[in-house]
Amino acid sequence: MASSTYIANIPRRSGVRVLYDRLRGGDEIAYLVTLACAVATLLIVALLVGELWINSQPTVKTFGWHFLTSSRWDPNSGNFGALPFIYGTCVTSFLALLIAIPLGVAASVFLAEMAPPKLSNILTFLIELLAAVPSVIYGLLGIFILVPLIRDYLVPVLTKLFGYLPIFSGDFYGVSFLSAGMVLAIMVVPFIVSVSREVLLAVPTDQREAALALGATKWETTWQIVIPNALTGIFGSIFLALARALGETMAVTMVIGNTPKITASLLSPGYSIAAVIANEFAEASGDLYVSSLMFLGLVLFGLTIIINAVARILILTTQKRGA
Amino acid sequence: MGNTISSRRRVINAVMLSLSGLCTLLVIGVLFFILGYLMFHGLKSLNLAFFTKLPKPAGETGGGMANAIVGSGKIILLATCIGVPIGFLAGVFLAEYSGKTFAFLIRYTVDLLNGVPSIVIGIFAYAMVVKPMKHFSALAGGVALGIMMIPIAVRTTEEFLRAVPNPLREGAMALGATKARTIFTIVIPAAISGLTSGMMLNLARVAGETAPLLFTALGNMFWSRGWSQPTATLPVMIYNYAISPDEDLHQQAWAAGFVLLTLVLVINVTARLVINRGPAAARR
Amino acid sequence: MNPALIGSPSQPVTLSDAKLSAKDLSFYYGTFQALYNISLSIAPHKITAFIGPSGCGKSTFLRTMNRMNEILRNTRVEGELTLDGQDLLAMDVTTVRRRVGMVFQKSNPFPKSIFDNVAYGLRVNGMHKRSVVEEAVERSLTHAALWTEVKDKLNKPATALSGGQQQRLCIARALAVEPEVLLLDEPCSALDPIATLKIEELLFEIKSLTTIVIVTHNMQQAARLADYTGFFFMGKLVEFDDTRVMFQNPHKKETEDYITGRFG
Numbered sequence: 001m002a003s004s005t006y007i008a009n010i011p012r013r014s015g016v017r018v019l020y021d022r023l024r025g026g027d028e029i030a031y032l033v034t035l036a037c038a039v040a041t042l043l044i045v046a047l048l049v050g051e052l053w054i055n056s057q058p059t060v061k062t063f064g065w066h067f068l069t070s071s072r073w074d075p076n077s078g079n080f081g082a083l084p085f086i087y088g089t090c091v092t093s094f095l096a097l098l099i100a101i102p103l104g105v106a107a108s109v110f111l112a113e114m115a116p117p118k119l120s121n122i123l124t125f126l127i128e129l130l131a132a133v134p135s136v137i138y139g140l141l142g143i144f145i146l147v148p149l150i151r152d153y154l155v156p157v158l159t160k161l162f163g164y165l166p167i168f169s170g171d172f173y174g175v176s177f178l179s180a181g182m183v184l185a186i187m188v189v190p191f192i193v194s195v196s197r198e199v200l201l202a203v204p205t206d207q208r209e210a211a212l213a214l215g216a217t218k219w220e221t222t223w224q225i226v227i228p229n230a231l232t233g234i235f236g237s238i239f240l241a242l243a244r245a246l247g248e249t250m251a252v253t254m255v256i257g258n259t260p261k262i263t264a265s266l267l268s269p270g271y272s273i274a275a276v277i278a279n280e281f282a283e284a285s286g287d288l289y290v291s292s293l294m295f296l297g298l299v300l301f302g303l304t305i306i307i308n309a310v311a312r313i314l315i316l317t318t319q320k321r322g323a
Numbered sequence: 324m325g326n327t328i329s330s331r332r333r334v335i336n337a338v339m340l341s342l343s344g345l346c347t348l349l350v351i352g353v354l355f356f357i358l359g360y361l362m363f364h365g366l367k368s369l370n371l372a373f374f375t376k377l378p379k380p381a382g383e384t385g386g387g388m389a390n391a392i393v394g395s396g397k398i399i400l401l402a403t404c405i406g407v408p409i410g411f412l413a414g415v416f417l418a419e420y421s422g423k424t425f426a427f428l429i430r431y432t433v434d435l436l437n438g439v440p441s442i443v444i445g446i447f448a449y450a451m452v453v454k455p456m457k458h459f460s461a462l463a464g465g466v467a468l469g470i471m472m473i474p475i476a477v478r479t480t481e482e483f484l485r486a487v488p489n490p491l492r493e494g495a496m497a498l499g500a501t502k503a504r505t506i507f508t509i510v511i512p513a514a515i516s517g518l519t520s521g522m523m524l525n526l527a528r529v530a531g532e533t534a535p536l537l538f539t540a541l542g543n544m545f546w547s548r549g550w551s552q553p554t555a556t557l558p559v560m561i562y563n564y565a566i567s568p569d570e571d572l573h574q575q576a577w578a579a580g581f582v583l584l585t586l587v588l589v590i591n592v593t594a595r596l597v598i599n600r601g602p603a604a605a606r607r
Numbered sequence: 608m609n610p611a612l613i614g615s616p617s618q619p620v621t622l623s624d625a626k627l628s629a630k631d632l633s634f635y636y637g638t639f640q641a642l643y644n645i646s647l648s649i650a651p652h653k654i655t656a657f658i659g660p661s662g663c664g665k666s667t668f669l670r671t672m673n674r675m676n677e678i679l680r681n682t683r684v685e686g687e688l689t690l691d692g693q694d695l696l697a698m699d700v701t702t703v704r705r706r707v708g709m710v711f712q713k714s715n716p717f718p719k720s721i722f723d724n725v726a727y728g729l730r731v732n733g734m735h736k737r738s739v740v741e742e743a744v745e746r747s748l749t750h751a752a753l754w755t756e757v758k759d760k761l762n763k764p765a766t767a768l769s770g771g772q773q774q775r776l777c778i779a780r781a782l783a784v785e786p787e788v789l790l791l792d793e794p795c796s797a798l799d800p801i802a803t804l805k806i807e808e809l810l811f812e813i814k815s816l817t818t819i820v821i822v823t824h825n826m827q828q829a830a831r832l833a834d835y836t837g838f839f840f841m842g843k844l845v846e847f848d849d850t851r852v853m854f855q856n857p858h859k860k861e862t863e864d865y866i867t868g869r870f871g
Contacts, residue, residue, distance in 0.1 A: 030503035034416035037409045038429050041473055045432050048439070051450040106346035114340055115347075123351060125595065130354045132524075132591045134531020136558045137580050140565050141357060144573070189350055217336040247440025249534035250562060274442045274534070281446070282459075282538040297446045301439060308438035422680075490715035494777070497675060498728035498784060499705030508727075513718045 049301070056295035058287050067295065073260040073276075075284070080292040082299065084260040088177065088270040089300075092252060093245040095181025095266065096188055101238060103185075104192030108234075111193065112200035113222050124197060131190035139254030142183040147174040147255060150182065155267065172267040175257035180272070183251045188241035195240060199233030199318050200226060236314030243307040247300060249274035273300045358584075365581020368574035373582075378544050378560075384571045388579055390546050391555040394461065398540055398556055399530055401465025402472055406529075407522055410476020417477065418484035419506050429477075437474035444471055445535030453539060461547060461554035464540025468529040475528065479521030483514040520594035527590035531583055533558035557583050626651040626818045627672060627695070627707070627788055632686035634664075634671055636679070641667045643842045644686070649788070654810065654819040656833035656850070658826055659865070663839040665822045669790050672820065673707040674700050690787070705732055708786030708817075712793045714773035716765035716780075721757050724765045724776055728784035743783050750816065751779035752809045771802025775809065782813065789813075791821040795828065807832055826866060830854050838862045 059067055059080065070081025107127070111120045155172045162168045203226050211221040227234070257269020258279055273296050284290045372387040379386030413433075417426050448467035453459055487510045495505040511518070541553040542563060557579050564576035625648035634642035642664045649655050657665040670676045671684060677700065688695040695703055705728070717724050725744040734740060744761075748754040753775045757768070765776055774794055781789055791810070795803040810819055810832060823829050829836050830850060837847040838861070846853065846862045857863045 027501050027503045030415075030506065031420055034412045034420060037412035038416040038421070038425075040409055041413050041429060041436065041477065042432050044470060044473070045436050047451070048436075048443075048447045051447055052443070055450060103346050103350060106343040107350050110340075110343035110347045114343065123347060126351050126354055127347075128595075129588060129591055130350070130357075132527060132587055133354075133357060134533070134558060134583060134587060136531065136533040136561050136565075137357070137361070137584055140561060140576060140580050141360065143565055145360060186353055189353075193350065217332055219336040219339040220332070223339070243438055247438075247442065249440065249442040250558075254562070254566060274440060277442050277446065278534055278537050281449070282541065294446060294450075297443045301443050304438050304440055305435060308435070312434065488715070490711055490713060491717060493675060493678065493709075493711060494715040494717065494780075495727065495731070496678065497673060497704055497709035497711075498731055498780065499701045500727075500731040501701055504731055508731075509717055 052294055052298040052301060056291050056298050058291040059295045062288060067292070068299070071260075071262055075280075075286075075289050078286075078288060080288065082273070082292075082296055084262050085271050085273040085276050085296060086299070087262045088180075088256065088272040089246055089274070089303075091177050091266070091270065092180040092184055092256065092272055093242055095177065096184035096245045097238065097242060099182065099185035100189045100192055100241060104189045104237075104241070105196055105234060107189070108193045108196035108200060108237075109222055109227070112197045113226060114218070120197075124194060127190050127193050130186075131194070135187065135248060135250040136254075138183055138187050139251040142179065142251055142255040146183060147179050150174070150179055154178075159267075166264040167266050170263070170265040170267050173257070173269065175255050175269050176267050177256065177270045178266040180252045180256040180270070181266070183255055184245045184248060187248060187251060188244050191241045191244055192237045195237035195315060196230070196234045199230045199237065199315065202233070202318065203229045230318060232314050233318030236311045236316075236318065239307050239311035239314060243304045243311060246307065247274060247304045249278050253278045273297075358588075361577065361581045361584055364574075364577035365584075368578040369581060370578075373575070373578050377546070378555075378575075380544070381569070386575075388555070388557065388560055388575065390543065391557045391560045391579070392582075394540070394543070394547065394554040395530065395556040395558070397461055397550075398464045398468060398536070398554065399526060401461065401550070402468035402529055403522075403526060405466060405469025406472025406525070407476050410473040410525075411480050411518075411522075413473070414477045414480025415484065415506060415511075417481040419502070419510070430481075433474045433477045436470075437478075440534075441471060441532055442534040445537060445539055448535060448539045456551065458551070459539060459541035459553040460551045461540055462550045464536045464554060464556065465550070467535035467539045468532060471529050471532065471535065472525050475525040476522065479525065480518060483517040483521065484510055486517070487513045516597055520597040523590050523594040527587045527594070530590075531558055531587050533562050537562075624651070625649060625689075626691065627820075628687075628689050629668075629672075630687040630689075632668075632671065632684065632688055634667055634676065634685075635683040637681045641842055642671070645844045647837060647844060647847050649818060649820055650835060651818050652814055653834040654814060654821065654832050655835045655837065656829035657820070657822045657837045657839055658824070658829050659839035659845075661824065664842040665837075665839040666792055667842075668839065668844075669792055669820060669822050670709075672788070672790055673704050673709050675704075675709060705784055706786055707788040707790060708781035708784065709790045710774070710777050710781050710792065710794050713797055714770060714777050716768070716773050716776055718764065718766055720762045721765045721768070721776060722761040725780050725783050728780060732784055744779075747779040747783040748776075750782050750809070750813050751775045752805060752812075753779055769802075771798050771805060774798060774802070774806060778806070778809065782816070786817055788818045788820060791819065793822055793824060796824065803828075826854075838865060840865070 063070065063080065067080060068082050068086065071083040072079045072081045073084060111124055115123065151172060151174050158168050207225050207229060208221055211225045216224070252272050253275040256272055256275055258271055258275060259269040260271045260276070261268065263270070277293050277296055281290075281293050284293055372385060374387060374392065375389050376385070376387035377390055378388065413429065417429060421429065444467050448463050448470065452463035452466050456463070491509050491513060492505050495509045496502065500508070536556055536559050540556055540559070542559050543553045543555040547554040561576045561579045561583065564572040564579070628648040630646050632642060632645040633640060645668060657668065659665045667676065671688065674696070676682050676684075684696060690698070690703070690706060717727060719727070722744055725747050726740045729740050729743055745754060748757060753772060756772060765773065768776060778794070795806055798806070807828065810821070813819070821832065833850045835848065836850045836853040838845045838853065840861055846857060846859045848858070853862065854866060857866060
């Protein structure tokens with residue numbers, strides 16, 4: 001090409017410069033480096049599972065499955081059983097969901113169906129901020145505010161009304177399953193709200209319009225048409241919250257009482273898997289002790305992975321249907 | 324007859340709508356309660372000594388958390404240096420290079436890692452760093468938080484790079500740019516505000532993490548030099564002080580909680596505002 | 608495809624002095640064949656237009672000429688494609704794209720300043736000397752009839768320009784690396800008539816600098832601009848000839864039907 005002047009005149013470059021240009025334009029290098037990082041994430045997870053597995057072998061060999069069903073946790077005598085922690089984790093998480101589900105689903109219905117979009121966005125923004133509050137702060141507030149409130153106002157009412165039920169029997173010292181469950185409830189509500197709202201918003205508008213056009217009230221439309229459409233996704237959000245609750249450590253540790261006992265009463269102190277690891281890991285002495293805590297970590301890992309997977313599948317199913 | 328049914332329905336409608344609104348108010352109320360209470364107690368206990376003094380030995384009053392503030396900063400810096408590059412580059416790989424099956428595998432693994440309870444990540448960092456080194460260290464804490472940063476770094480990067488329109492890539496390649504050149508000079512700069520905000524959110528998330536630090540960085544009543552000593556951090560200090568019986572320490576815990584929450588919320592609000600204004604929001 | 612077409616008396620350019628030529632070129636998206644044995648030659652310093660109904664393969668063919676289709680997964684090219692007699696399919700792909708520039712249907716300015724947009728191609732190709740880059744930017748913007756409009760705001764973001772200006776900026780950006788061939792994929796389809804006219808005028812002007820190949824769905828545009836026109840239909844090049852012949856006296860019935868608006 002006749003007028004090719006400046007491009008043709010681009011000077012040949014020195015070795016360093018050529019290398020530099022290659023690096024900057026280098027597809028192979030970029031590909032390999034990014035691939036390496038992607039593979040690194042795989043390796044980290046594999047390593048994590050591997051480490052937990054290998055390090056928990058002493059416990060597996062000594063106790064076998066009995067570890068999961070034994071309720072005796074006595075480091076001094078070398079007896080380790082996980083049941084009190086599994087029980088505590090399940091009870092607190094269940095209690096948290098019991099409180100958080102109605103509250104969260106109702107709030108998400110309000111945000112998705114009733115609030116004007118602008119207000120809804122602002123309120124959702126605020127609720128999502130709640131999810132960003134560090135768990136140690138929830139624990140702090142739990143110890144100094146929630147526990148006294150529960151002790152002074154909630155428990156007297158509960159024992160008076162339902163004291164004959166085993167779950168509300170016995171003395172109350174503040175730290176308990178009940179306190180842990182309530183702190184957890186506050187912590188997981190934002191997850192239910194933000195995911196459920198998204199799922200509700202994904203329900204096609206024509207479904208609502210069809211119901212409204214037939215004379216249904218706003219609430220009937222929501223209850224009979226919109227919520228059934230989004231139900232799978234709402235369950236997804238609940239499982240997501242459950243996974244969070246199971247793995248939550250600090251807030252629970254600070255208010256559960258850290259006593260490895262299985263009791264029916266929600267007013268008694270208890271323990272959870274995450275809490276026992278947090279409390280005892282740094283000071284655990286002896287292979288079997290550390291290994292038992294590692295095994296508890298593995299159990300927690302397995303539980304949350306399964307619950308998270310279920311949550312993801314449920315949420316994906318509704319979003320696909322909505323799209 | 325028809326009239327009574329319809330009025331019953333109308334009442335139910337009104338009641339349920341108000342109830343759901345009430346629940347929303349309740350949830351939001353919790354946030355403002357937390358903010359208000361921390362503000363009240365935290366500000367009351369906050370003073371200059373908090374930022375400049377070391378903790379006092381048990382029994383004495385006064386002192387501050389200067390070492391924990393610096394320690395938190397060090398550990399977060401280290402975590403960012405570990406988690407962000409790995410996560411970012413892996414995200415670039417997912418958005419720009421990978422095929423379907425492999426990407427699915429990576430994405431799945433990353434989600435899995437994101438769901439792992441932070442305490443379990445702590446155990447992992449303990450096994451990888453503390454055990455071989457035979458002592459607790461800032462390094463171990465940084466590794467734990469760094470691993471926690473990876474999943475979000477990967478997913479934000481992938482999401483924001485995917486939001487960059489394809490014609491920009493084609494435009495650059497049509498000028499003779501290589502794929503790598505296109506990614507680093509066109510695609511990433513086009514997504515930069517979203518990427519930075521995402522990384523800030525990621526940082527804010529681990530800044531408040533306590534559980535994985537309990538047996539990696541542990542804690543320290545004094546200054547810790549370098550990376551291989553036990554190191555104090557704000558969240559762990561809050562925990563230790565909150566469960567101690569000493570009233571003076573409770574006050575310090577409130578002050579630390581206030582500082583931590585302010586930091587986390589300020590980052591969250593700014594980053595979310597940037598993201599909501601950015602191109603990713605337009606896509607939605 | 609009728610192979611006799613290549614040697615037909617009205618074939619405008621002999622293969623020996625063609626700027627770019629294709630022989631038996633086929634293209635596949637996965638198992639779907641999008642182009643069937645295309646053979647043609649592009650004359651240097653002329654404007655060649657491709658017309659045809661949408662989905663006929665004209666854009667696919669254009670994107671094969673600078674190998675942009677390679678970005679997509681699962682694509683395959685068969686046949687020959689040469690640039691100045693060299694095998695284009697065997698060349699380094701970035702060199703091909705430097706030598707064969709492209710302007711897209713929707714303007715795609717980078718989210719950078721106007722100056723950096725035009726300078727991008729130069730920098731990518733290793734030219735960093737400030738004075739040379741500045742000179743090239745001015746020259747390219749002048750050729751793209753944009754210089755007077757933007758010379759005072761070179762550091763402003765390119766995305767702030769109007770649609771027509773953005774498309775001319777994209778032409779300037781492509782011209783800056785002095786491509787031997789400039790491919791334009793329906794460059795005016797998103798523009799108003801006045802902006803379209805401006806672009807047509809500038810294409811006419813830059814014919815002396817480069818060889819132009821344009822895909823258009825607008826037959827009047829082809830008739831106004833092009834020296835040669837090719838008609839694509841269902842992945843085949845039905846007819847390729849001097850524009851006047853194509854529009855006044857086409858040899859194929861399909862061409863005549865399309866041009867007279869009987870289908871498409």
